[in-house]
Amino acid sequence: MFKALRQRWDNFPLAARLAVMITSLVVVVVISVTLLAIRREQQTFRTELRNQASLILDTLAVSSADDLYLLDGDALSDTVMHLNESPLVIATHFYDDQGRPIGETTAGELAVDPLGQQLLTTSGTWFDWESDSLRAGRAITAERQQLGAVSVVLSTRAHNEKVADTRQEGLIIALGTAALGGLLAIIMSQAITNPLKDLLEATRRLAAPDAVSVGPALSTDGKAIVHAHDEVGQLAQAFNEMADAIQKRERDLRAQAENLHVATLRAQEASRIKGEFLANMSHELRTPLNAIIGFGELLLMGAGGPISEQQEHYLKRLHENGQRLLTLVSDILDLTRIEANRVELAIKPFAPRSTVERLVAQVAPLSKDKNVTFTHTIEASLPQTLAGDEKRVEQVVVNLLSNAFKFTEQGTVTLKVWADPEAKTWMLSVSDTGVGIPPHALDVIFEEFRQVDGSSTRAYAGTGLGLAIARNLVRIMGGQIKVDSQLEKGSTFTVSLPLVLTAEEVAPVVPA
Numbered sequence: 001m002f003k004a005l006r007q008r009w010d011n012f013p014l015a016a017r018l019a020v021m022i023t024s025l026v027v028v029v030v031i032s033v034t035l036l037a038i039r040r041e042q043q044t045f046r047t048e049l050r051n052q053a054s055l056i057l058d059t060l061a062v063s064s065a066d067d068l069y070l071l072d073g074d075a076l077s078d079t080v081m082h083l084n085e086s087p088l089v090i091a092t093h094f095y096d097d098q099g100r101p102i103g104e105t106t107a108g109e110l111a112v113d114p115l116g117q118q119l120l121t122t123s124g125t126w127f128d129w130e131s132d133s134l135r136a137g138r139a140i141t142a143e144r145q146q147l148g149a150v151s152v153v154l155s156t157r158a159h160n161e162k163v164a165d166t167r168q169e170g171l172i173i174a175l176g177t178a179a180l181g182g183l184l185a186i187i188m189s190q191a192i193t194n195p196l197k198d199l200l201e202a203t204r205r206l207a208a209p210d211a212v213s214v215g216p217a218l219s220t221d222g223k224a225i226v227h228a229h230d231e232v233g234q235l236a237q238a239f240n241e242m243a244d245a246i247q248k249r250e251r252d253l254r255a256q257a258e259n260l261h262v263a264t265l266r267a268q269e270a271s272r273i274k275g276e277f278l279a280n281m282s283h284e285l286r287t288p289l290n291a292i293i294g295f296g297e298l299l300l301m302g303a304g305g306p307i308s309e310q311q312e313h314y315l316k317r318l319h320e321n322g323q324r325l326l327t328l329v330s331d332i333l334d335l336t337r338i339e340a341n342r343v344e345l346a347i348k349p350f351a352p353r354s355t356v357e358r359l360v361a362q363v364a365p366l367s368k369d370k371n372v373t374f375t376h377t378i379e380a381s382l383p384q385t386l387a388g389d390e391k392r393v394e395q396v397v398v399n400l401l402s403n404a405f406k407f408t409e410q411g412t413v414t415l416k417v418w419a420d421p422e423a424k425t426w427m428l429s430v431s432d433t434g435v436g437i438p439p440h441a442l443d444v445i446f447e448e449f450r451q452v453d454g455s456s457t458r459a460y461a462g463t464g465l466g467l468a469i470a471r472n473l474v475r476i477m478g479g480q481i482k483v484d485s486q487l488e489k490g491s492t493f494t495v496s497l498p499l500v501l502t503a504e505e506v507a508p509v510v511p512a
């Protein structure tokens with residue numbers, strides 16, 4: 001309950017809250033001051049009335065002692081009548097030494113008045129306050145002889161009316177000051193909150209420059225107006241400086257982004273031209289290279305006549321190097337095609353088991369001159385037929401197997417193929433017991449031209465393009481490639497590809 005009220009209060013505008021608080025304070029102060037004044041006045045009046053009563057009673061005790069001694073009812077009645085003419089005195093009573101009233105129309109009656117009796121035994125003056133009167137009395141003595149008593153009733157009505165008037169005046173003054181205070185509070189709180197509202201609007205503008213303004217008018221350049229040089233004014237000034245700094249930074253950032261955009265466009269254009277150039281160059285290089293390799297093979301076969309042993313040795317070297325150059329040029333051509341998104345997959349049904357057997361036969365000679373055993377496993381989970389680009393799959397696996405043989409001096413190289421129908425993938429893994437790859441190089445070996453040992457004196461030949469091409473081809477086929485390796489223990493490369501059984505199922509692959 002209290003919390004809900006508090007929340008409502010907190011949601012009120014600041015100016016309204018300030019005005020309510022100041023007005024309440026003013027009202028409380030005015031009411032307290034009025035009540036205090038009334039109390040003071042009442043106290044003074046009571047004291048004065050008591051004094052007056054004492055004075056009247058003392059005077060009567062002296063002036064009417066003889067009349068009382070003589071029990072002169074007429075004289076006492078005169079005194080009473082005379083006294084009662086005063087607007088202040090409501091009634092006066094004399095009592096004889098037995099406490100019986102005398103000096104009135106009932107003078108001489110024998111009935112005892114309890115008040116009269118009480119007064120005879122009271123020393124000093126007795127007072128009793130009633131709602132609109134003060135009753136007072138005292139005993140009258142002469143030379144230690146008790147003569148009787150006297151009591152007066154004084155009216156407080158005049159005073160009560162005065163207090164009521166004061167209360168009314170106080171209320172009017174309280175209402176008047178509350179209204180004036182409220183007005184002042186509104187003016188004051190607006191003087192505080194208007195600059196704050198300006199500042200708020202300026203902040204909103206800064207955050208969302210295109211948003212439609214709902215706040216008060218701002219200076220035309222979208223800055224906060226500095227109304228005065230007080231704390232709020234200083235805040236507005238500081239805000240404007242900050243806004244300037246932010247706007248400048250934004251302009252700088254825009255300019256930088258623009259420059260960056262231009263640079264990106266230029267880089268893209270340069271990359272495209274480079275791709276085109278490389279593709280053309282690769283093509284131009286392959287044609288004469290094929291001719292060199294072809295004529296070398298013809299000479300080796302003896303088509304140009306018998307050749308000596310030395311000539312055969314030279315021709316073989318020529319042929320080998322021609323082949324390496326052709327592989328390199330083909331790799332570069334592949335990579336440029338991949339970069340230009342110009343690789344098209346030839347999706348057809350194929351028998352993965354035959355593919356694997358053919359691959360095994362193709363790479364088996366690589367283990368010949370080494371102390372390396374080559375094994376392969378095809379698990380039963382692998383379907384008989386799959387749909388995909390068989391040639392590209394072969395290209396990837398041949399690359400992984402060539403690396404495995406290249407980086408393994410002794411031990412085993414294993415090719416394993418299996419399928420996981422639930423995960424809708426089929427996998428090929430190539431494991432070796434070779435040199436392994438250090439952890440820091442595991443990510444970079446898939447980047448172009450990256451090798452663990454990139455020095456010119458490195459022990460293993462190669463261009464650093466094979467894995468980059470393999471990864472890109474696997475991606476294009478909708479799969480992924482990962483590597484696990486330990487230095488000196490060996491490496492395992494695993495390729496996982498979508499398990500697609502018919503050519504119709506092939507999902508289009510978005511180039512990375």
Ligand code: ADP
Binds near residue numbers: 404437445466467
């Ligand atoms: P290349 O073999 O022509 O250098 P790759 O892109 O095929 O280029 O391989 C990049 C690098 O990754 C290799 O130079 C080698 O350092 C490392 N690498 C690849 N396969 C293996 C492996 N089976 N064992 C150890 N290192 C390997």
